[in-house]
Amino acid sequence: xxxxxxxxxxxxxxxxxxxxxxxxxxxxxxxxxxxxxxxxxxxxxxxxxxxxxxxxxxxxxxxxxxxxxxxxxxxxxxxxxxxxxxxxxxxxxxxxxxxxxxxxxxxxxxxxxxxxxxxxxxxxxxxxxxxxxxxxxxxxxxxxxxxxxxxxxxxxxxxxxxxxxxxxxxxxxxxxxxxxxxxxxxxxxxxxxxxxxxxxxxxxxxxxxxxxxxxxxxxxxxxxxxxxxxxxxxxxxxxxxxxxxxxxxxxxxxxxxxxxxxxxxxxxxxxxxxxxxxxxxxxxxxxxxxxxxxxxxxxxxxxxxxxxxxxxxxxxxxxxxxxxxxxxxxxxxxxxxxxxxxxxxxxxxxxxxxxxxxxxxxxxxxxxxxxxxxxxxxxxxxxxxxxxxxxxxxxxxxxxxxxxxxxxx
Ligand code: GLY
Ligand code: MN
Ligand code: MN
Numbered sequence: 001x002x003x004x005x006x007x008x009x010x011x012x013x014x015x016x017x018x019x020x021x022x023x024x025x026x027x028x029x030x031x032x033x034x035x036x037x038x039x040x041x042x043x044x045x046x047x048x049x050x051x052x053x054x055x056x057x058x059x060x061x062x063x064x065x066x067x068x069x070x071x072x073x074x075x076x077x078x079x080x081x082x083x084x085x086x087x088x089x090x091x092x093x094x095x096x097x098x099x100x101x102x103x104x105x106x107x108x109x110x111x112x113x114x115x116x117x118x119x120x121x122x123x124x125x126x127x128x129x130x131x132x133x134x135x136x137x138x139x140x141x142x143x144x145x146x147x148x149x150x151x152x153x154x155x156x157x158x159x160x161x162x163x164x165x166x167x168x169x170x171x172x173x174x175x176x177x178x179x180x181x182x183x184x185x186x187x188x189x190x191x192x193x194x195x196x197x198x199x200x201x202x203x204x205x206x207x208x209x210x211x212x213x214x215x216x217x218x219x220x221x222x223x224x225x226x227x228x229x230x231x232x233x234x235x236x237x238x239x240x241x242x243x244x245x246x247x248x249x250x251x252x253x254x255x256x257x258x259x260x261x262x263x264x265x266x267x268x269x270x271x272x273x274x275x276x277x278x279x280x281x282x283x284x285x286x287x288x289x290x291x292x293x294x295x296x297x298x299x300x301x302x303x304x305x306x307x308x309x310x311x312x313x314x315x316x317x318x319x320x321x322x323x324x325x326x327x328x329x330x331x332x333x334x335x336x337x338x339x340x341x342x343x344x345x346x347x348x349x350x351x352x353x354x355x356x357x358x359x360x361x362x363x364x365x366x367x368x369x370x371x372x373x374x375x376x377x378x379x380x381x382x383x384x385x386x387x388x389x390x391x392x393x394x395x396x397x398x399x400x401x402x403x404x405x406x407x408x409x
Contacts, residue, residue, distance in 0.1 A: 007111035029343035109144030116149035157349035158358040166251035177201035187236035191216040211245025211252035222375025256379035263407035275307035279365035
């Protein structure tokens, strides 16, 4: 932080459906990362250079009342919020403006939270962060403004031991879910029935929610990368792509497996699957300290390209003469294959930063052939160590024989 500045981070809004029902609550991850508070209407203020020590860290929470207690139950007390966050001074959020005013003119500027993710999709919704940015700039127009996200995106990619434990727990629940799903696949079952098997293990094991709407895509549906209506039936002879994740204590897993509807891969499915598995095994070796992300993606693209030639989908001669700006492999393989994983599924962190120990990445190569009704992606989660990586999802079956055996047992 630049000296003599105040950082203010806010919680997310609770999203409503149409009337008085809610879609649920997902905390702002920067606020959660720094405070551990998972409740709406929360603000965190950090002013390291404050003249008065009591102004250096303040947590603002919602004051409950009888009405809230009757309809929603308990909210955090000041003591509980202090115990969770380790912050001594906890105030009611309705006193925020008054308290900020008392220190605002002592400071030179504010750091404010904003969703800066490269895939940010909140641009068409006014968030609580947007409202605070507007409020601060109107009230204190001559202060300097800075971005909290520049700091948190530096911190969040390196996971602590405690965070790794939670990521492992999310992965472990995913593994259970996949085992349960395997036992319930049969020709003509509905994709959503398989989704329910994942949901069962997720809830049973204390997961918060699905990390994202699971993708249960049978046959050619698997070629639509984010297909997730899951409303088709699984046909005998097809393969199903299952891309799913568990959110546990706000930390996520993100895994993909492909399985045959009838329990036995066809010859062609086996060929494509083996090709993708080869790319996963070889490509994931590059996820280690010192690797430059763009270089990893380039090498993964070469691995996939090689496999596409072997599968008879691309011609080596045509590749040699291709327009480098329009590589031919993109017809069958059109997405990136490693993203940070953490409090967000596509977690924050600059991809210009070299891979470091403590980061967690997915590895997810894929080959999609709509004309053959085959889409195959395989995805694991890797913790980067000093010398390489650890596969947090190693216990999720991935070898062809293992999957076939489990489906028949
Ligand atoms: N499920 C989204 C992804 O794999 O990145
Ligand atoms: Mn995924
Ligand atoms: Mn992913």
